[in-house]
């Protein structure tokens with residue numbers, strides 16, 4: 001008789017309970033804070049939605065998966081993509097959840113890192129002729145990650161020091177995370193990863209290299225996982241919350257955190273090390289995490305497009321200008337970017353294969369058979385939507401006018417001396433309750449004029465790799481020569497000389 005699949009789903013309360021028992025290694029604004037500090041709760045509630053929504057039967061089809069390792073029913077955020085359908089479902093789950101919170105759902109870094117490491121650890125062991133056991137160790141780590149429904153963040157971006165110098169050439173060797181010592185029981189690592197989203201609320205930190213590496217950079221070819229409160233790990237966090245609301249709460253109040261994750265002579269046991277010195281594989285892992293992550297953007301950026309379109313359309317409605325021609329053109333612009341970004345991700349899912357693109361070689365079979373989205377479509381989608389971030393803010397600013405910058409604070413709408421006057425002077429569209437109009441302008445202020453709104457824009461532009469990184473990936477991987485051949489033929493030129 002076939003074994004009945006076991007469910008391994010964690011609840012949001014269990015997640016919070018686990019955070020509350022972790023060691024204190026989080027620094028915020030000059031003090032050490034608990035993980036469940038009030039300031040972190042909006043971020044915890046945001047990521048907590050990945051547990052609440054997974055528990056709803058109507059979401060089971062796209063939020064749950066069957067582990068290929070254990071057969072258990074697991075949260076999709078811990079799954080290794082087994083086919084193109086899994087890639088489609090990850091994209092759609094991301095769009096669904098990001099719409100619910102009005103921005104980043106913050107759990108995609110973990111799924112993207114585990115999919116990257118799963119493939120690269122396998123190839124590194126193969127190239128090492130069985131002398132290393134990275135992949136087996138990773139599978140053991142992954143089984144616990146899946147069974148306990150843990151949150152993983154991905155620490156890829158290094159401090160990088162002088163941008164024009166490669167890791168081994170930097171005056172300070174710690175500006176890229178490095179293997180300082182190899183011991184019989186594990187490795188000692190040192191360095192700092194920065195901008196690491198939700199590290200301050202994660203169970204586990206997954207570390208991967210940031211860039212292509214040379215032989216002389218081999219000490220920087222490190223991939224490993226440590227608990228987020230591990231000895232030798234210090235986090236300095238920035239917490240991004242919107243202005244608190246007392247009288248007029250938002251429907252959902254999201255929050256985000258980003259950490260400097262500092263490794264001070266941190267010991268990592270061998271069973272948590274998934275690359276150690278294999279510099280060629282380190283470079284591929286850097287690309288592969290970025291590729292999976294750009295695929296996630298084809299879910300979150302369309303969701304942000306949904307939110308921006310809804311916001312622009314409501315701003316137009318409150319101002320009663322929704323039928324104006326220039327406004328409709330701007331709606332079309334947001335829809336074009338949103339749906340082209342989604343379509344690129346959809347195609348990347350559909351064309352997914354157990355293959356990667358190796359510069360100078362082309363697409364080659366890769367990994368133990370799990371599915372990797374198509375690189376060209378991931379990169380064109382992420383580049384298109386990343387570059388649109390500030391244009392979309394410009395559209396919102398244009399349609400809404402200046403009110404988001406100067407709208408009075410909450411208590412002025414409660415104070416009997418100003419309340420009625422402010423409502424009288426807030427009214428624009430006669431067909432919408434004025435309280436809703438006021439509530440909308442408060443929301444728009446969060447998006448367009450707050451410090452956190454500004455941080456979200458920088459994240460939307462640079463997160464997953466700045467647009468220039470995608471341009472490099474696209475132009476190095478795209479077959480430009482074959483397009484020249486098309487034109488050689490059309491123009492009546494002599495054909496390209498075949499390579500001998």
Ligand SMILES: Cc1cc2nc3c(=O)[nH]c(=O)nc-3n(C[C@H](O)[C@H](O)[C@H](O)COP(=O)(O)OP(=O)(O)OC[C@H]3O[C@@H](n4cnc5c(N)ncnc54)[C@H](O)[C@@H]3O)c2cc1C
Pocket residue numbers: 109153154155156157160163164194195196197198258455458459460462463464465466468
């Ligand atoms: C809100 C937010 C959240 C993020 N979350 C995560 C996360 O969870 N995990 C993670 O690992 N990363 C994360 N990132 C990091 C993100 O991936 C990086 O910001 C991005 O890759 C750009 O790197 P950088 O910030 O170091 O900028 P830089 O690489 O320094 O870029 C600045 C400029 O310098 C140029 N430049 C850099 N190097 C060179 C060179 N050698 N030659 C010529 N020009 C160069 C770039 O093209 C760019 O124009 C996050 C970023 C933000 C803003």
